[in-house]
Amino acid sequence: xxxxxxxxxxxxxxxxxxxxxxxxxxxxxxxxxxxxxxxxxxxxxxxxxxxxxxxxxxxxxxxxxxxxxxxxxxxxxxxxxxxxxxxxxxxxxxxxxxxxxxxxxxxxxxxxxxxxxxxxxxxxxxxxxxxxxxxxxxxxxxxxxxxxxxxxxxxxxxxxxxxxxxxxxxxxxxxxxxxxxxxxxxxxxxxxxxxxxxxxxxxxxxxxxxxxxxxxxxxxxxxxxxxxxxxxxxxxxxxxxxxxxxxxxxxxxxxxxxxxxxxxxxxxxxxxxxxxxxxxxxxxxxxxxxxxxxxxxxxxxxxxxxxxxxxxxxxxxxxxxxxxxxxxxxxxxxxxxxxxxxxxxxxxxxxxxxxxxxxxxxxxxxxxxxxxxxxxxxxxxxxxxxxxxxxxxxxxxxxxxxxxxxxxxxxxxxxxxxxxxxxxxxxxxxxxxxxxxxxxxxxxxxxxxxxxxxxxxxxxxxxxxxxxxxxxxxxxxxxxxxxxxxxxxxxxxxxxxxxxxxxxxxxxxxxxxxxxxxxxxxxxxxxxxxxxxxxxxxxxxxxxxxxxxxxxxxxxxxxx
Ligand code: DON
Numbered sequence: 056x057x058x059x060x061x062x063x064x065x066x067x068x069x070x071x072x073x074x075x076x077x078x079x080x081x082x083x084x085x086x087x088x089x090x091x092x093x094x095x096x097x098x099x100x101x102x103x104x105x106x107x108x109x110x111x112x113x114x115x116x117x118x119x120x121x122x123x124x125x126x127x128x129x130x131x132x133x134x135x136x137x138x139x140x141x142x143x144x145x146x147x148x149x150x151x152x153x154x155x156x157x158x159x160x161x162x163x164x165x166x167x168x169x170x171x172x173x174x175x176x177x178x179x180x181x182x183x184x185x186x187x188x189x190x191x192x193x194x195x196x197x198x199x200x201x202x203x204x205x206x207x208x209x210x211x212x213x214x215x216x217x218x219x220x221x222x223x224x225x226x227x228x229x230x231x232x233x234x235x236x237x238x239x240x241x242x243x244x245x246x247x248x249x250x251x252x253x254x255x256x257x258x259x260x261x262x263x264x265x266x267x268x269x270x271x272x273x274x275x276x277x278x279x280x281x282x283x284x285x286x287x288x289x290x291x292x293x294x295x296x297x298x299x300x301x302x303x304x305x306x307x308x309x310x311x312x313x314x315x316x317x318x319x320x321x322x323x324x325x326x327x328x329x330x331x332x333x334x335x336x337x338x339x340x341x342x343x344x345x346x347x348x349x350x351x352x353x354x355x356x357x358x359x360x361x362x363x364x365x366x367x368x369x370x371x372x373x374x375x376x377x378x379x380x381x382x383x384x385x386x387x388x389x390x391x392x393x394x395x396x397x398x399x400x401x402x403x404x405x406x407x408x409x410x411x412x413x414x415x416x417x418x419x420x421x422x423x424x425x426x427x428x429x430x431x432x433x434x435x436x437x438x439x440x441x442x443x444x445x446x447x448x449x450x451x452x453x454x455x456x457x458x459x460x461x462x463x464x465x466x467x468x469x470x471x472x473x474x475x476x477x478x479x480x481x482x483x484x485x486x487x488x489x490x491x492x493x494x495x496x497x498x499x500x501x502x503x504x505x506x507x508x509x510x511x512x513x514x515x516x517x518x519x520x521x522x523x524x525x526x527x528x529x530x531x532x533x534x535x536x537x538x539x540x541x542x543x544x545x546x547x548x549x550x551x552x553x554x555x556x557x558x559x560x561x562x563x564x565x566x567x568x569x570x571x572x573x574x575x576x577x578x579x580x581x582x583x584x585x586x587x588x589x590x591x592x593x594x595x596x597x598x599x600x601x602x603x604x605x606x607x608x609x610x611x612x613x614x615x
Contacts, residue, residue: 134497403574
């Protein structure tokens with residue numbers, strides 16, 4: 056019997072250590088790229104090996120993702136980038152899409168003022184002016200070191216030579232076929248029954264990338280590409296003009312910076328709501344001693360949910376494009392305001408969202424994205440989240456130019472109280488106006504500790520982006536997890552409205568869920584529910600880098 060028990064203990068110990076090993080991400084000495092596809096990460100890592108810096112890698116990885124990850128990687132969308140140089144200087148670039156010049160507040164309402172379902176999601180009317188190419192070119196001009204053409208070429212080769220479709224991609228593409236057909240007036244290259252290991256060749260896209268390689272931003276916003284773009288949008292009844300394309304500019308912004316338990320968090324500012332909501336939530340939970348609260352326990356989920364509920368209520372009311380509306384940024388993250396917001400939180404029962412509105416500010420008037428994280432051998436770090444909004448965006452594939460256009464117009468609040476595809480509601484602050492940028496949840500984030508780089512993180516996931524980044528920060532900072540272990544944790548999400556905690560299936564203890572129900576929390580758990588695809592890098596105490604590449608997708612890390 057004793058012998059049997061001994062063997063059992065040994066087996067359990069071996070299994071435990073295997074599990075821990077399985078939870079370890081790729082570890083490299085000094086440089087790494089983590090992205091949604093191995094081909095894109097490999098292209099980025101090859102640029103690092105050539106001596107390129109993190110900004111060169113951003114250019115190469117971004118264009119590669121536009122080829123190998125068409126569901127979200129893009130040149131027809133937009134995004135946000137946060138960076139930290141090895142000398143500690145930091146910055147952020149906003150290459151978010153903007154509304155066309157002739158857009159107007161009620162453009163998705165019918166004559167009776169009712170919201171026209173799908174007009175902001177599917178087809179030419181859903182498209183915002185893309186910012187990706189302007190953004191990537193801007194980053195290269197300011198911070199890159201290798202010739203631009205060398206950074207675009209690998210993506211061109213990939214588009215011409217073809218990529219192997221993964222099983223997940225085949226499913227995604229097959230699910231979207233009917234909508235590709237509905238929206239486009241020709242048979243697109245994506246229009247077939249896909250299976251794993253099929254080859255996808257994108258010659259039109261390769262030619263567009265060649266024009267970008269040769270003429271930089273003018274290869275996209277002017278000349279042949281612009282002509283194909285505007286002609287096709289016009290053919291489909293859309294409102295984007297040459298002037299819209301010509302006028303697009305990416306904007307350098309000051310990132311949001313705040314401290315959480317001796318860590319300095321640097322994240323994206325408006326028109327991305329990620330940084331500000333993250334600051335609100337982390338500051339709301341900071342007074343609680345998480346070392347006494349078990350990870351993913353009833354109390355843990357309760358605390359985060361209540362902080363999230365209040366932050367998302369503020370998001371809906373106050374946040375919009377800071378170049379168009381007055382947003383009380385400092386007040387929203389001030390300690391006095393945050394304390395007041397959490398003052399009605401009770402461990403005894405849920406605070407129903409119907410009783411939570413936005414807080415009062417004194418003196419104030421008034422299903423695809425992708426993220427990649429980069430650390431180079433020089434110590435520079437880059438976090439980029441970029442998107443077409445939902446998978447393949449508006450499903451419009453520019454005829455002759457081979458790239459999908461976003462459906463980012465749906466991120467505006469088309470009508471107060473009417474939720475967008477992510478269930479987010481908004482107010483005047485996020486109403487449509489000509490050339491305004493729609494509010495985003497994207498949260499590319501970099502973390503420093505003791506003045507040194509500690510972590511680079513971000514994810515897709517619409518409204519769940521903020522809470523996925525949040526949980527990964529807490530996993531590492533409060534629960535001391537490694538990067539891959541953190542990314543592997545099951546995730547949950549609350550966003551004020553609808554008043555429900557979304558949970559990934561099979562990740563949470565049955566008793567925990569019962570306890571939460573008894574406290575008044577509604578839980579939504581669906582088999583297919585995936586919350587985010589986090590791609591992150593952690594600097595280990597010995598200076599090496601550990602990847603967290605999300606197994607929820609085809610994500611992969613490459614480095615040396
Ligand atoms: O900017 C935003 O918040 C959304 N357009 C992001 C969409 C997204 O993450 C979809 N991915 N799963």
